[in-house]
Amino acid sequence: MIPHPSVVSRCGNMNRLFSKTPQQKDRYARATLFLIALTVPLVIFGAISALKTTSNDPRQWLPKSFAETSRYDWFLQHFGSDEIAVVSWPGCELDDPRVSSLAGSLEESEFFDRVRTGQSVIDQLMQPPLDLSRAEARRRLGGILIGPNGKTTCLVLSTSVAGKADRVKAVSEIERLSQATCQLPASELRLAGPTVDAAAIDIESRRLLFQLAGISAFVSFFVASMRLKSIRLAIMILVVAGYSTGLSLAILYVCGSKMNLLMTMLPPLVYILSISSAVHLANYYRDAASDSATQDAHTNALGTAVAKGWLPCVLAAATTSIGLVSLSLSKIEPIQMFGIYSAIGVTSSVGVLFVLLPAALHLFPPRIEPIDRAAQATSGDANTIRFSDYAVAAISRHNVLVVIACLAVMAFYAKGLPSIKSTVRLQDRFLDGSDAINDYQWLETNVGPMVPLEIVIHFDKDSPLDLVKQMRLVAAVQKKIHSLDEPVATMSAINLSPSLPSGSRVRDVIQRKLINRPSTKQHLIDANFLAVTDSEQLWRITARANAIGDLDYGLYAEQLQLAIDPLLEQQGARGTYTGIIPLIYKAQRQLLMDLFRSFLAAFAIIALVLVFVLRSVSAALIAMVPNLFPAVVVFGGLEWIGIPLQIGSVMTASAAMGIAVDDTLHFLTWFRRGIDRGLSRKDAISDAYGRCAGAMMQTTLICCSGLLVFTVSSFVPILHFAWLMVALLLAALIGDLVLLPAILAGPLGRFFEKSKASPNR
Incomplete structure (x- = not known):
């Protein structure tokens, strides 16, 4: 039964709080607002400081507990960081003097350690000891530093x-030096x-914070003002x-x-x-x-x-926080942090609400027009009253049909x-036609693929194969990679x-001695294509695949391993497969696991809360059905229309369940209060509908009007988050407002009544 005795006790304490003398109430309200005002500068300082700490390090999206991440970390320890920026433009060719000029300027920048160009590497390959012809040097760099036309x-x-500490400044430096050195405007750069990528995300983050968030706040305020019909209250x-x-x-900071x-x-x-x-x-x-009986006593109304x-x-708020905090079960750190801090924010907002709003209402009461008793149960305007009456009558009359129809819709989408x-692929993170996508398309068409898969071949220190034989195996692996169907470019010590x-x-014989010289090995080590440990000699092959296209990274990585491992086993070697491609594949699978894990956790905990509130396991489980309805329909619908889940999508399911339970609890609270007052089930539904429907809508x-502002974002995960939440x-x-009242009006509604109540009430 609701309310529980402890709840009654707390309500009594609150009523005693509002039973003070008018002077005491005024002093309490003024003191509350004064103390809140004192904290405002601290809150503003903390909020602004938090907003200045935007960081979108690509590594934070990699699940730290995964073997794939450990392998990638191992790779970075032996071959160095692979974080790069690629720069080109229409007309950027080997004989373009702007290339060397810009390279020289960028080498002097603090944001970059090294700059390589097609021409600079060709010059190295044409010098002793390699002495390659220009044509051979170009061939070896094809798809890596030189495009298919042999010039770009x-x-x-x-x-x-x-540069890693501030990627936005690093990219801005590229644009600044391009303009200053070569008169190349930023719009021409690719x-x-x-x-x-990280800089683009940082820039979009700041746009969201300082432009869209402000517009969202204004839109929400405007809609609230219109619906509440009171500027002061709004x-x-x-x-x-x-x-x-x-x-x-401020808490985050x-x-x-x-x-x-x-x-x-x-x-x-x-x-x-x-x-x-x-x-x-x-x-x-x-x-x-607005009740005429309490209009003379404003404080009593408060x-x-x-x-x-x-x-x-x-x-x-508790159920919403539960839905949000369940995201902390994710293996991806940004999702974890979002879940934790959003739950803290929602919880703290309830404290602010019940401290600040009552004090403000007491000192600055808005003008509320009284309504007569006949309209008290509905407490809304005429349109809401007519809608509530019609909706309740229709739902109550056809409750079984409504429940069956809703369950059928759920089953269809399920x-x-x-x-x-x-997906976490690049092309799915930005909208088609965005600068990021256009630049990648241009570069992959005119230069070569951009997404790396790293293959490391391990030879034991006591391997009978000399350097030449080991390199011959590396060359065989490269050839095998190119024999597969996917168009890729490769780079290794062979190049x-x-x-x-x-x-x-x-x-x-001379060539063999030349290759086996210590200087050759050191040259390859300096180029980060060979590493030597106490027990192994490691050879690196970089295979670059297209960022834009339909390539299934997981399937491609498996195909590579199946094709390469037999070659390595024949020579007593083994391979390690790492890089961005395996991590993307693993992160994609992890998104689905995180979605279902957090959703199930939120479902279980919220169901337990409802058991406590409703004092009935059966009622709690039945009450969860309307809260499953949105997730089943919306996420099932995503598959029907072919839209994959994004990182932003994972955050919505649990959060939306918590928010949905918000309205369910309000409705059930008024329904149970109506039952406690002796109303029939139908009248209790009508009473709850009249009191809650307007506020719910x-x-x-x-909420929807505020969230819709973010659908103009060019970053797809945020766009998906906004649309999915709406x-x-x-x-x-x-x-x-449809399924829950139908359940309450039908046979299952008896589980929500007092035990002594008749099933037909």
Whole structure:
């Protein structure tokens, strides 16, 4: 039964709080606002400091506990960082003097350690001891530094520690020096590589924070003002939401964490959810204040609103926080951090709501027009009253049909859930036509593929194979890679070494001695294509695949391993396969696991909360059905229309379930109170519908309008996050205002009544 005795006790304490003398109430309210005002500078400082710490290091998206990540770390220890920036432009050819000029300027920059160009490497290959012909040198660099036409080239910049610390500045330095040295405007440059990708994400993060988030806040405030029909009340709600948002950012800063692209959704999410809770409490207040019986006693109305509203608001915040904190089960750090800090933000916002809003309402009460008793149960305008009456009558009359129809829709979309796909590929992170996609397409068409897969061949220190024989195996592996169907470019020690001897002629003997010289080995070590440890000799082969296209990275990595391993086993060697491609494949699979793991955890914990609230296992499980409705329909629908899950998509399922339970708890709270007052089940549904439907639609409209602003983002994970949240919130509204009332009106509704109540009540 609800409320529980402990809840009654707490409500009594709140009522006693509002039973003070008017002077005491004024002093309490003023003191509250004064103390809040004192903390505002600290909150602003913390929030601004947090916003300045944006960091989108590509490594943070790699699950640290995976063997694939450990292998990648091992690779970096032996061959150095592979973070690069690739620069080219239309007309960037081997004989273009601007290439060497820009390379010289960039080599002097603190943001880059080394600069390689097609011409500079050709010059090295044509010098002793290799003495390659120009044509042979070009052939060896094809697809890596020289395009298919044999002329187009690029600059490959190795990013320094300073460049990794601020990738946006590093990319800005490329653009600045291009203009200053070669009169090349930024619009003509074609940029790619991990440094450029991270900089693009950083720039989009800042745009989200300083442009879209502000627009979202304004849109949410505007919609709230229109729906509440009170500028003063809307301003109070705006202040509560703004303070809660700033506090959540300040907490993030104090805890030593940094903003990243996903974390940029923290401020708007906390802001929107704070508005949602505040609108519910404001509607409780308007309901009490507009009652003609309490119109003469404003403070009594405020006390009634807090006493009636605190339980559903706190429980709703708790379930929302549970949904969010379940994201901490993810193996991907940015998703973990988003879940933890958004849950903290939502929880702290409830405290702010019940401290700040009652004090503001007491000192600056908005004008509320009284309504007569006949409209008290619905507490909404005429349109809402007519809608509520019609909806309740239709749903109650056809409750079985409505439930069957909703369950049929769920079953239809549930068929797509087992086949749902995920992606973290570059081309799926940015919109078609964006600068990032256009640059990659141009570079891969005119120069070569951009996404690396690293193959490391291990030879034991006591291997009977000399350097030449080991290199011959490396060459065989390269040939095998090119024999597969996928168009790739490869680079290894073979590209930077003299031609391998093939016989026993005098020339071959000389060539063999030349290759076996210590200086040759050192040259390859310096080029990061050979590494020597205490027990092994390691040869590196880089295979570059296209970033843009339909290549299945997981399948391609498996094909490579199946083709190469037999060659290595014949010579007593073994291979390690690492790089971006295996990590992307692993991260894609991890996204699906994170989605289902966090969703199941949220479902289980929220179900336990409902068992506690409803005092019935059966009622709690039945009440979870409307909250499963949005996730099943929306995520099943993604598979039907062929949209893969993004990183931003994973965050929505658990969060949306928590938000959906918000409205469910409000509805069930009023339904159970109606039952406790002796109303029949149908009348209790009508009473709950009248009290909650307006607020539910208002909060959904406010949340959706604020989130829709982010659909203009050029970063697809954020765009998906916004669209999915909107779809989930709208589906949740159907679940709470259609499916839930139908369940309550039908045979299953008896589980929500008192044990002594008749099933037909």
